[in-house]
Amino acid sequence: MKNSVLPWLDETAKRLPNKLALQDISGNITYQEYRSKSLAIAYKIVELNKGEMKKPVVVYLEKGKEVLVSFMGVAYSGCFYSPIDTEMPPSRVNKILEVLKPEIVITTNKLKTNFEKFNFYGSYIIYEETICSEEDETAVKPYTEKIVDTDLLYVLFTSGSTGVPKGVSICHRSVIDYIDWVTETFNITQKDTFGNQAPFYFDNSILDIYSCMKMGATLNIIPKKLFFQPVPLLEYIKYNKINTIFWVPSALIVVSKLKAFRNVDLSDTLKRVLFCGEVMPNKQLNIWRKFLPNVTYANLYGPTEITDACTYYIVDREFSDDEPLPIGIPMSNTDILVLNDEDKLVTDDEVGELCVRGTSLAMGYYNNPEKTRSAFVQNPLNKAVPEIIYRTGDLGRYNEYREIIYISRKDFQIKHLGHRIELGEIETAISSLEEVTLNCCLYDEKNQRIVLFVDAQVDRDYIKERIEKLVPEYMIPGKVIYLENMPINANGKIDRIKLKELM
């Protein structure tokens, strides 16, 4: 039994000391270096904490291998990490600091000047000034050994509807459970190289970081700017022999939209293409499948609150462009309850809210009992003992294969002209049109109409003519707004808040 994720790094560093662990534009480090540098960071934390554990430590660094070394340093000290994006607006950083109340920040001399402008009065660990020493391991060991698997490993902040970011608090056990599933399901080994896209403050990165660490695979942190240049991006994958990627659909779409595969052949390079975080339109996936038919494709689904993902669908059959791709079935040791408005399990193809049960559940929102209570609730089907489920706020239904089909967010469910409509259904229909790559529908309450944002120069009559066979008349958008570039949020998804402002 593991009490933390750290035995993964210990064992891999012992087994494969000289194996490339992390690669980024500034260089590479081996597993041995990864571990010893993390222990050096841990030693500093232990010193500053004077023996206290289970405290938040902020990591404020540019994306790169140093972030992951710092994460592990925090973990070895028996504390938990919380990354803050260096591009985040100051007001939001201050809100996070107010919730987290950290006493230590890991940063660089250069970034420290920035951080000093925020409401933080604790201690700094300057990354480049930490020097490895032989004493680190002995000094840190007693703290690492005291960790229990329900202690927090990290807190990731997600947006909160009230404007106060919510700190999703995840313990070691949830990550162990999830990564065991990932590595077994996709047969990850030390021979694999992952190409990371997800920012480290976004939960998709958990799969990359810990699958590699557990198995001794290499994690290549792809430079962010390449995600706007499909051909150089594919060349980078080929050159670095990246065989596994786990990206948000928007990043995959950038490649399929320009059919960049025509310029770079990845058929001998890529083995697994996994995605999570938003709907993957089959029209785009079909382009990937056409050019790279031998790759394993998998659609993972889940919110941060259940440790990255809780259902999966390994693509095993053909889909037409206008069909939805299933989010599939629960991962092992996870249960999904699809509950209707009366909190009963749905029957047949009835739509209900996806609720999650199991070890993957977060411990709650950090320092926010009220929000925790409203999302992490007693399982209505269990009257006998306390048992918490997480209400995702996502709607889904079963298809004829008993796979779950994602429909939309519960809050994207609208009433229009008396009809109950899921905006996601209209988006799926529109995404099948060949000239459309990205689209998003919002509801304009004031004018009582559905507004479609689309990245193709099409008008309402055209949309009507093309989708009236796919959706009922009352679902046809009343207004169409063409946007050459869809706004994308920090996590790489369509930015609905920005679109609302354009409505």
Ligand code: AMP
């Ligand atoms: P986040 O907490 O940022 O990972 O966002 C989680 C939300 O993204 C979920 O509650 C869903 O609404 C959406 N989502 C995640 N994965 C998928 C998927 N495979 N298909 C459709 N929506 C998804």
